[in-house]
Amino acid sequence: MASFEVIGGKALKGEIVPQGAxxxxxxxxxxxxxxxxxxxxxxxxxxxxxxxxxxxxxxxxxxxxxxxxxxxxxxxxxxxxxxxxxxxxxxxxxxxxxxxxxxxxxxxxxxxxxxxxxxxxxxxxxxxxxxxxxxxxxxxxxxxxxxxxxxxxxxxxxxxxxxxxxxxxxxxxxxxxxxxxxxxxxxxxxxxxxxxxxxxxxxxxxxxxxxxxxxxxxxxxxxxxxxxxxxxxxMLPDMIEIGSFIGLAAMTGSEITIKDCQIQELGLIPDTFRKLGIQLEFRGDDIFVPAQEHYEIATYLDGSILTISDHTWPGLTPDLLSVLLVVATQAKGTVLIHQKMFESRLFFVDKLIDMGAQIILCDPHRATVIGLDQRNQLHGITMTSPDIRAGVALLIAALSADGRSVIENVEQIDRGYQYIDKRLTALGAQIRRL
Ligand SMILES: CC(=O)N[C@H]1[C@@H](OP(=O)(O)OP(=O)(O)OC[C@H]2O[C@@H](n3ccc(=O)[nH]c3=O)[C@H](O)[C@@H]2O)O[C@H](CO)[C@@H](O)[C@@H]1O
Ligand SMILES: C=C(OP(=O)(O)O)C(=O)O
CATH class of the missing domain: 3.65.10.10 (Enolpyruvate transferase domain)
Structure with a gap:
């Protein structure tokens, strides 16, 4: 079983090209x-x-x-x-x-x-x-x-x-x-x-x-x-990877340009990140995510707490909810993440809680995230990647966290993210494969 050692807390910068889907x-x-x-x-x-x-x-x-x-x-x-x-x-x-x-x-x-x-x-x-x-x-x-x-x-x-x-x-x-x-x-x-x-x-x-x-x-x-x-x-560019990079930029306060995204094929993905307060600029077919010190979760028109949930296409893909959840941990405000399709995809929040995130797992399908608004950084821990998307969400958390994290079982991440350690290192991340 391979692991990633991650030294977090560094802002990243640069351009990244998404892999094929x-x-x-x-x-x-x-x-x-x-x-x-x-x-x-x-x-x-x-x-x-x-x-x-x-x-x-x-x-x-x-x-x-x-x-x-x-x-x-x-x-x-x-x-x-x-x-x-x-x-x-x-x-x-x-x-x-x-x-x-x-x-x-x-x-x-x-x-x-x-x-x-x-x-x-x-x-x-x-x-x-x-x-x-x-x-x-x-x-x-x-x-x-x-x-x-x-x-x-x-x-x-x-x-x-x-x-x-x-x-x-x-x-x-x-x-x-x-x-x-x-x-x-x-x-x-x-x-x-x-x-x-x-x-x-x-x-x-x-x-x-x-x-x-x-x-x-x-x-x-x-x-x-x-x-x-x-x-x-x-093949189209991988929309889940594109969403993961948007989340990574927001969580680490980084300025990242994601190249050649085929934006018209991304459905609700960009607007869902915008609901978490993340600024995105479309520059031709690239997505530019500026460095943001703070981002604030929207509410519904009547001021009630936002829900982000998955649905079959053209609804929001379930494969991005783990990343959206991790990004919400450092937003200002509160959001309910409702994973309707799968029963066992939210249990990884235990690890985020160990890192200092404020999350209530209401039941196997729903978690309420109370954002820290960057007032308290997450701190590094040793954890295991349970599935591909939780794995990348934990990697994003580790890159934003104070200190050293170790993520075990990164074969889960390797199932779907091409040379992720090398590509993020090129943006300034500190990741070592053990
Ligand atoms: C290799 C591959 O392409 N995997 C994707 C594919 O898996 P996969 O094709 O296996 O997923 P399915 O679309 O069959 O179903 C996903 C889950 O949602 C439930 N379900 C599905 C449709 C529906 O109308 N109601 C409902 O409850 C199913 O019971 C199942 O538990 O689609 C999933 C749903 O987008 C993604 O998470 C997977 O990444
Ligand atoms: C669940 C996923 O993959 P698989 O269907 O291959 O397990 C995924 O890609 O998020």
């Missing part, structure tokens, strides 16, 4: 399985989860060529279905959440797939029912082995169907869309998730020859085609 990359990489033609993908982040998925695809027989540090060419013209029966495949499938999205493409193109319960953050129950209900509606037959091994197959082609999803699952929608593009007939998916990750996936599939209407909405209509061809695709 982790959660988009995981969808797009799985989509290469839908065609035997080459697919070239650029702006691929070099992070643990993405590297693991590329390795999984390679071991399944996909030809993988690295054209430059962030650009790869994939060709799935000789997929080895027998590999799915090996213990190595099972171990790789368990190692990340994104592996779940091979189900839709494999079922659609090869008529079968199997997978253990995928990995990812332990942040509460993460049911896969929506994935399988959708794939079964398309004609897939599911067999469950124990509680955590799934086999799905179809005789002949999948067929289009109408479905109203019980929840707008991000990876579930991706799986169903990738099944439906090669199904016979028309599929209608209502209550589809529509995060930018999914919009990007759908746009890429259209370039491959798929027929999809309603991209960006929660009603997708897909007319299946017999085959898809190759294409080129470039």
């Amino acid at each position: 982790k959660n988009e990359a995981l969808q797009i990489l799985c989509a290469v399985l839908l065609t035997d033609e080459p697919v070239t993908i650029s702006n691929i982040p070099e992070i643990r989860d993405v590297n693991k998925l590329i390795e999984l695809l390679r071991d399944m027989g996909v030809k993988v060529g690295k054209l430059s540090p962030d650009t790869y060419r994939f060709q799935a013209d000789a997929v080895n279905l027998d590999y799915l029966d090996t213990p190595e495949f099972v171990a790789q499938g368990r190692a990340l959440r994104g592996s779940v999205m091979i189900l839709g493409p494999m079922l659609a193109r090869f008529g079968k797939c199997q997978l253990p319960k995928p990995g990812g953050d332990k942040i509460g129950r993460r049911p896969l029912d929506t994935h399988f209900v959708g794939l079964e509606k398309l004609g897939g037959k599911l067999t469950l082995e124990g509680k955590d091994f799934y086999r799905i197959s179809t005789e002949g082609r999948l067929h289009g169907a109408y479905m109203l999803l019980d929840e707008a699952s991000v990876t579930g929608t991706a799986n169903i869309v990738m099944g439906a593009v090669l199904a016979e007939g028309i599929t209608t998916i209502y209550n589809a998730a529509c995060e930018p990750y999914l919009q990007q996936l759908c746009k890429m599939l259209v370039r491959m020859g798929a027929k999809i209407n309603g991209i960006g909405s929660n009603l997708l209509t897909i007319e299946g085609v017999e085959r898809l061809g190759g294409t080129e695709h470039r």
Whole structure:
């Protein structure tokens, strides 16, 4: 287990370029399985989860060529279905959440797939029912082995169907869309998730020859085609990383310019930071965050305490609530952070409380933060990173804190943030990997 030693309390300064989006990359990489033609993908982040998925695809027989540090060419013209029966495949499938999205493409193109319960953050129950209900509606037959091994197959082609999803699952929608593009007939998916990750996936599939209407909405209509061809695709910048850098700048009183953000794709993210009193300036497609000594949380019009909560897109992504919470600890004012989607994502506040933050964990979903208005600095401690976003929130806290902190289990952070220690060191942060 690696750790970061952080000496906090220093203002940072400079420019930073966000990496390609982790959660988009995981969808797009799985989509290469839908065609035997080459697919070239650029702006691929070099992070643990993405590297693991590329390795999984390679071991399944996909030809993988690295054209430059962030650009790869994939060709799935000789997929080895027998590999799915090996213990190595099972171990790789368990190692990340994104592996779940091979189900839709494999079922659609090869008529079968199997997978253990995928990995990812332990942040509460993460049911896969929506994935399988959708794939079964398309004609897939599911067999469950124990509680955590799934086999799905179809005789002949999948067929289009109408479905109203019980929840707008991000990876579930991706799986169903990738099944439906090669199904016979028309599929209608209502209550589809529509995060930018999914919009990007759908746009890429259209370039491959798929027929999809309603991209960006929660009603997708897909007319299946017999085959898809190759294409080129470039990943969006990672909106969660952009939000994390905004939070980092605010907490450490730093002036940071975040380059090439594709601001129009960020949804509510910039305005949510503004509600915490953080100034942001859009300079072309860059976000400039000025050094601020103080920032004040807005109230509702009637003066009551603000709530920041997550929602399916175009609501606020749950993946930024941990960062927003940590930023609020040094704001002036009070905010209720309400994490609606996941049950176990707020427990990391114990560590912030140990560092001197004023937080009341009301229940597993809600925490009230009473900001310190920079009157008392947090102080450094030793802590463990429980999940990817809590991990980065703790890193931000440590960089703002007085003295030395040690963050253990930073493999969690490495799942989604590319060389974060080196990139922040370039801005003046003092971080050492132990
Ligand atoms: C690899 C990847 O892309 N992971 C992301 C993906 O995970 P993932 O696709 O696994 O998450 P889902 O969208 O399936 O669901 C997230 C959680 O929210 C609940 N839920 C979801 C939709 C809904 O309408 N009601 C509801 O209660 C689910 O039961 C689940 O507990 O989307 C999540 C939600 O944005 C993000 O946190 C993850 O970073
Ligand atoms: C929860 C996340 O990732 P995963 O779904 O891969 O666990 C995340 O990216 O915040």
